[in-house]
Amino acid sequence: MPVKGQTASGPLLAVSNLTKLFGSFTACNAINLQIEPGEIHALLGENGAGKSTLVKMLFGVLAPTAGEIAWNGEIVRITSPSDARKLGIGMVFQHFSLFEALTVAENIALSMDRNVSLARVAEEASHLSRVYGLPLDPKAHVADLSVGERQRIEIVRALLQNPQLIILDEPTSVLTPQEADRLFETLFKLKSEGRSVLYISHRLEEVQRLCDRATVLRHGRVTGACDPRAETPASLARMMVGSEVAVVTPEGTNTRGDVQLEARHLSVPARTPFAVSLKNICLKVRAGEVLAIAGVAGNGQSELFDALSGEYPVADDKAIQIRRNPVGSRNINARRLMGAGFVPEERHGHAAVSTLSLSDNLVLARNQSDRRAFLGGGFLKIIRQGAVKAATKRVAEAMDVRKSGEDPPAGSLSGGNLQKFIVGRELDRQPAVLVVNQPTWGVDAGAASRIRQALVDLAKAGSAVLVISQDLDEIFEVATEIAVISEGRLSDPYPARELSREKIGLLMGGMYGKTEGAGAAHAH
C-alpha cells in the first residue's frame, strides 16, 4: 500500500514547546520532538513522565495548553482523533477500546466512515492482516480473542486509515515474547514502506532492538535525545530515572524452612463469563522462598489471588493451607490473623481507597490483624487515630514514601509511592506469608527496585513470598522458584536459575507438560 502525500524533505512531525497543564500540575513542559519519515522513534520514560499526555495531544484527545505541532512543515491544530486520522496519524492505545460482544469486523467498522459496508471492511481488514503478518479472523468475537489478537485489531484498525505515522503506547506490555517478536516484524515492514512509528515503552532492550532514535522524558521534560543503539541499557535508564537504579540482589543462601503456603488441587469455577476458571492448581511456598508465577495477563492470575487471599473463599477447606491450617473457606481477615499478608494488583479501589487518607488506608488492611493496637472502646471499636498515625509514619519512613503533607489522601500519591506504601503496610506486620499480585505494575524504576528488594529481604528473613507477575525482568530479579500460569493451569515450579526466558515464553503460550527438562516442552 503506497503512502499518501509525503513531502520530500523535512520532518514528518515537529513538536515545539508543547505544554500541558492539569490545574497547577505540569504534565508536559515545553516538549520538543521531531519524527522523520520512515523512522521508528522511541518515546522513553517512567510511568508518570508525561508520555501518554504527549501522545494524547498528538492524537487530539487532549488540547495543549501551549506550544505547536507541525505536520509536514505546516502548523496544524488537532482538536479530535478524527482530525488526527485525517492528517494521517493512527494510534494504538495501551488500553484497547473494543466491544467484547462484537466481532472483529464490526469493531473495525465502528471507527470507519458510515457508508462502508461491513463486508468490505472485513475484506480489507483480512487483506491488511495478511500483508502485515497480523493473522485475524474478521468474524471472530472479540471476547474470545487473546490480548495479542485484540492488539492486532487495533493495529489493523489504525492501518486501514493508511496513516503516515502510527503511535503505539506500550504495545508489548501485554504480549508474550513470541507475540512481541511478531509485532516487531510488522513494525519493520511499516518502516520499510516509509511510514513512521512513534513507539512508547519503558523496556530498554526492545527500544535498542527496534528504534532508530529515542526521546527520553522525565517529569514532563525532555531529558535526552539519542540513538538508542549507541547507548547502554544503563545509560538509557539513567536518562529515564535520573540516577542509577539500585540493583536488586537475590543472591545469598536462603535457608528453606517448612511449607507456609500451599494449594492442593485448587479448582475454582469462573465467577463471571469473562473470568478464567482455575484448574487443579498445586503449589507450595516454603519459608525463605520466593515463588514467582509468570504468565500473560488474563490467564487466571487475579482469580488465583482472590482464592489465595480469601476475598472469594473456596468450598474445600483443605484446598488452601496457610502455615498448615486449612483455610480454604475462611475469609481474608482470618487468613491475616494466621500471619498472611496480601497485596492486590489494582491500587485504586482495591488495595487502597483513593479518597481516604493514608492512615485510613492502613486501617483498611489491618483492622483485624492489629485490632489490639488500633481499636479501643470495647464493642464501640473506636479507631485509635494516634496509634494508626504512628504506624502510618513508620511505614512511610521504612519504605521512603514521598508524600505531600503528613497524612494525604492515597489518590494524591504517585503510583510508585502508593505502591510502596501498600507493600510497606504489609511488611510492617512482618507477615509469615505474603501474596503479591503484580508488585510493580505501573511503578517507576526507583520504586520498583525498592519494592523488589523488600520482597527478597522478607524471604531472606524467613517468610514465604508468592509473587504473581507479568514482568519477566522482575521475576528473574526476585524469584527462587518460577511457575507459569496459562489458561487457569499452573505449571510445575522450576528453580529460577534453570529456567530460560524462551522456556517461560513457551509455558506462557500454554506449551507445557508435566515433563522434566526444557527440550521436552517443544515436543508438544
Next chain:
Amino acid sequence: MRIELEKRPKVSTLFSVLSPFIAFALTIVFGGIMFALLGKNPVTALYSFFVEPLSEVWSLHELAIKAAPLILIGVGLSVCFRSNNWNIGAEGQFIMGAIAGSILPVVFYDWQSPVVLPLMMLFGMIGGALFAAVPAFLKAHMNTNEILTSLMLVYVAQLFLDWLVRGPWRNPQGMNFPETRTFGADAILPEMIASGRTHWGFAFAIVAAVLVWFMMRYTLRGFEITVLGQSARAGRFAGFSSRKMIWFSMLFSGALAGLAGIAEVSGAIQQLRPVISPGYGFTAIIVAFLGRLNPLGIVAAGLVLALTYLGGEAAQLSIGVSERVTRVFQGLLLFFVLSCDTLIHYRIRLVWERFAATKTEEAH
C-alpha cells in the same frame, strides 16, 4: 465563547463548605423570578415565604415539629447513601413505623401504662426496619435494584394505611370518618418546652444526629460504611461484607424512618389518618444531600427544608399562591445542591477565544 470545566487538582474545601449556601442563594433568586412571573412582588413573596415563619414563637415550634422527622430520616439515609445503598422508600418505612407503633394505642387502647410510650417507639422502629428489610433482602440475595423496590413499596405502605384507617382500625365512635381512635394520654409524646407544641421527637432527632456523627467519625463501623460506599472491592479486601452492609444500612435507615413516623403520629397528630406525611420521606433525601451526608449538616438542612413547608403554608394564606410552591422550592433546592457540588471537584472557566490562535500570533 465556551464554558470549560477544569478538574481541580485537589478537592476544594472552600467550595465543599460554600456549595450548600450558593445552592440556597440560587434557589432564592430563581424562586423570586418564579414569583415575579406569577405576577407577585418577589420581595414580599419571599419575605412571607422565608422570613415571616421565623418571626413568632409558635411558628418556631412548628418549624421544630416539621424538622424532627426530616432530620431523623435524613440521618438514617445518610448512612445508607454513604454506604452506596439507595433507600428511596423512607416514606413507606415512615408510614409502616407509624402503623406498627400505633398497634398499642389503637388495638389495645384500654392499656394505660408508662411503658406504653417506649414500647410504641420500639414498635415503630421495628416496623420501619422490617419494611426496609424487603428491599434489603431483594438486593442482598436477588440482586435487584433497591431504588426501584424501595420506591414501589412506598405505595404499598400508603395504600395499606389507607385501608387500615377506612377498615379495621376505623374509630367506632368516629362518625365514619377515616381515622383511628385518638391516642390515650399515655400514648402521646409529651411536649419538650412549655412555650409550645415541640414534642420529644425533635430531641430524638438531635440525639440520633450526634450519635451517627460519632459513629461515622470515630468508629470502625463508620469506617466500614465509608469504605464500602467508596469501593466494594476495597471493602472486601478489608474483610467487610457488602451484603451485611446492605442489611445494616437498610435496617438502620428503616428503623429511624419508623421512629420518625411513630413520633410524628404520637407527638403531632395523635391518631392515624389516611395521609400522615406531606412527603417527609422524600424531602429527607434532599435534606441528606443538602447536609452533605454529614449528620450535623443534616440538622441544619432539616431546619431549612422544614421552613419550605411552613413558607408554603404562609404564602398560601398571605399572597394566595398554591402550596405546591413548596414542592417547587424543594425541587429547585435539590437541583442546585447537586449541581453546585460540581464546584467542589471542578473549576469553571469561561474561554472567550481559542488559545491556540493567539499563541501562534505571539510566536510570529
